[in-house]
Amino acid sequence: MHCDRILIRDLALRCIIGIYPEERRDKQDIIINVVLEADLAPAAASDQLADTVDYKALKKKILALVDGSAFNLIETLADRVARLALEDKRVRRATVTVDKPGALRFARSVAVEISRGQTN
Numbered sequence: 001m002h003c004d005r006i007l008i009r010d011l012a013l014r015c016i017i018g019i020y021p022e023e024r025r026d027k028q029d030i031i032i033n034v035v036l037e038a039d040l041a042p043a044a045a046s047d048q049l050a051d052t053v054d055y056k057a058l059k060k061k062i063l064a065l066v067d068g069s070a071f072n073l074i075e076t077l078a079d080r081v082a083r084l085a086l087e088d089k090r091v092r093r094a095t096v097t098v099d100k101p102g103a104l105r106f107a108r109s110v111a112v113e114i115s116r117g118q119t120n
Contacts (some may be wrong), residue, residue, distance in 0.1 A: 003037055003039075003092075004037070004038060004039060004040035004041070005036065005037055005038075005039065006035075006036040006040070006053055006055055007033070007034070007035050007036075008032070008033065008053075008055055008059060008062075009033055010033060011031065011032040011033070011034070011059065011062065012029065012030075012031050012092070013029075013030055013031075013032065013044065013062075013063065013066045013067075014027040014028065014029055015027055015028065015030060015069050015070070015071075015077075016028070016069070016071075016072075017030060017065045017069070017072075017074060018072065018073055018098065018100075019072045019073070022042075023067070024070070025042075027078040028100065028102075029100075029101050029102075030066070030074070030098055030099065031094065031099040031100075031101065031109070032062065032066075032081060032097070032098055032099075033093040033096070033099075034058070034062075034081065034083040034085060034096050034097075035063070035089045035096075035097070036053055036055070036058075036085055036093075036101070037091065037092045037093040037094070037095075038052075038053050038090045038091050038092055038096055039090070039092075040052055043079075045046055048059045048077070048092065049056055049114070052088055052090075053088050053090055054066055054088075058084065058085060058088070061084045061087075062081055063083075065080055065081065065084060068118065073112075074098040074110075074111075074112045075112050075114065076112070077098050078096045078097070078098045078112050079096075079097070079114055079116070081094075081096045082094040082095075082096045082116040083097040083116055086116060086117075086118060089118065090111075090120070091118070092117060092118055093115060093116065093117040093118070094115070094116055094119055095113065095114070095115040096101060096114055096115075096116075097111050097112070097113040098111060098112050099111040106108070
């Protein structure tokens with residue numbers, strides 16, 4: 001069994017996120033990275049989109065989720081993105097990192113990384 005990965009790197013989006021009133025007024029920048037673990041051998045052999053995870057379709061789902069969201073925690077957002085990725089049963093595990101630039105003074109960003117797998 002193969003353990004291949006598809007990576008979506010540095011998806012820069014804006015949303016309402018945070019617990020403080022000043023964080024809930026205006027959309028803030030976030031950066032999402034997603035690692036999808038799946039067997040990509042069938043797609044490599046066939047050269048057909050139908051045999052792989054459609055990362056463009058997943059990106060569109062992530063955009064829709066983030067655009068309509070107003071979560072308090074980046075942990076919640078990361079979990080919801082992982083759940084979206086796992087809707088494709090070919091994805092065995094999804095690791096999602098959500099960065100919130102400027103969340104802490106003197107730090108470039110604060111990030112949460114979560115990893116979720118298929119439940120059998």
